[in-house]
Amino acid sequence: MLAEHSGTSDLIAFVVRHVSCSVCNHAYAADDVVVVRHSAESWVLAATCPGCHTERLITAFDRPPYALLPHMGMDILPPITQAEVNEWARFLAHFRGDLKALLAAI
C-alpha cells in the first residue's frame, strides 16, 4: 500500500462495505484492497477477489467528478435541451435496475 494518507482506511472500508467482485460477487476484506495510486484529486485502488483472484481497479475521487469539469476546460456548459430530456426519458422508460446499476450504466 502507498504511504498511509488521511482517509485511506475510510476509503478501503467503503470499498469493503459497498463493492463486491464483478465476476463471482464475493465480498472483499480490507486486506484484499490496496491503494495503487493517489493524486491530488483521485485514488486508484486494486481489489483482489479472495474467491476467484480476479483483480479489479476502482477509481475514487476526492470530489464528485462533475466538480472537476472546470479544470477540464468545461466551466460553461450549455443548458440541457428538450432532445436530451426526451432521450433520458426513453432510456429510463426501459431501464430495469436500481440507482447503483443506473450510475454504472451511464
Ligand SMILES: [Zn+2]
Ligand atoms: Zn471473484
